[in-house]
Amino acid sequence: MLFLVSSILCSVLLGFLFKLFPRFGIDTFQAIVFNYFTCVAVAWLSSGVLPYRGGDMLQPWWPYAVFLGLIFITGFNAAALTVRYFSVTLSQIMQKMSILLTVPFAILAYHESAGWLKVLGIVLALGAIVLVNWPNKKAPGAVKLGPSWIPILTWVLAAIIEMVFIRVKGEHYLEGKDAAFITTVFGTAGVLGFSYACLEWFNRRRVFAWKHVLAGIVLGIPNYGSMYFLLRALGNGLEGSLVFPLTNVGIILLTTIGAVSLFQEKLTRLNWIGVGLALAAILSISIY
Numbered sequence: 001m002l003f004l005v006s007s008i009l010c011s012v013l014l015g016f017l018f019k020l021f022p023r024f025g026i027d028t029f030q031a032i033v034f035n036y037f038t039c040v041a042v043a044w045l046s047s048g049v050l051p052y053r054g055g056d057m058l059q060p061w062w063p064y065a066v067f068l069g070l071i072f073i074t075g076f077n078a079a080a081l082t083v084r085y086f087s088v089t090l091s092q093i094m095q096k097m098s099i100l101l102t103v104p105f106a107i108l109a110y111h112e113s114a115g116w117l118k119v120l121g122i123v124l125a126l127g128a129i130v131l132v133n134w135p136n137k138k139a140p141g142a143v144k145l146g147p148s149w150i151p152i153l154t155w156v157l158a159a160i161i162e163m164v165f166i167r168v169k170g171e172h173y174l175e176g177k178d179a180a181f182i183t184t185v186f187g188t189a190g191v192l193g194f195s196y197a198c199l200e201w202f203n204r205r206r207v208f209a210w211k212h213v214l215a216g217i218v219l220g221i222p223n224y225g226s227m228y229f230l231l232r233a234l235g236n237g238l239e240g241s242l243v244f245p246l247t248n249v250g251i252i253l254l255t256t257i258g259a260v261s262l263f264q265e266k267l268t269r270l271n272w273i274g275v276g277l278a279l280a281a282i283l284s285i286s287i288y
Contacts, residue, residue, distance in 0.1 A: 008246075008250040026212060050183060096251075098158035105163045118284070162244050
């Protein structure tokens with residue numbers, strides 16, 4: 001459970017950093033691109049591992065790592081489009097609703113447990129995700145403006161990421177190769193993201209600034225931690241059908257508490273009901 005809690009804390013810190021970026025004029029996309037290279041650097045400093053080593057390319061996990069790197073960049077842009085054309089609320093809900101696909105996959109593909117307490121916890125988690133993110137009032141730009149497939153794509157890509165994690169662990173592809181896997185994922189995402197950023201800079205749709213690089217460095221450290229500890233939690237015997245509901249609800253719960261205490265955000269009655277459901281979901285899933 002220590003690895004799971006550590007992953008949740010790192011993810012919550014990521015959320016707070018994203019919240020602070022607009023205050024300092026940080027371009028989130030550029031920060032994310034440089035964050036990927038920071039993750040590779042952290043892996044190299046901590047374990048001496050770099051991506052795209054010849055021997056790694058022959059490993060069964062390597063195609064999954066490269067595929068995840070592509071999904072990371074694609075998923076980020078899908079989430080950004082959901083925010084742009086719909087709302088931040090819908091983007092958050094669709095990403096966390098990934099457990100609707102992840103949990104059945106873990107249970108059906110790897111015969112993980114599915115007792116009534118776990119099912120109840122998942123139902124409570126879904127309710128918590130919706131209610132905690134329920135807006136205080138209709139925000140500007142929250143009206144549907146774009147194609148309906150955009151939020152669906154956000155949901156599917158978030159689920160694919162989680163299902164790939166479950167597969168590489170369920171098939172025992174890593175076996176102590178967590179650091180190599182992580183560096184390949186982030187290295188691939190970094191190369192693809194940097195290539196797109198170069199096009200943006202060339203066409204003057206974005207402006208390079210060193211503050212974006214610094215933001216990426218700050219972002220990269222907890223981002224590496226969130227993925228590293230998640231893999232360690234999955235490799236420590238915890239079921240994916242338990243890890244991902246707990247992770248998603250835990251992130252929402254702690255982020256909400258932090259938003260109220262640190263950023264003085266106001267919660268509606270529905271939001272507080274969602275917080276209560278999140279606590280109930282965590283309790284129900286954990287004691288299973």
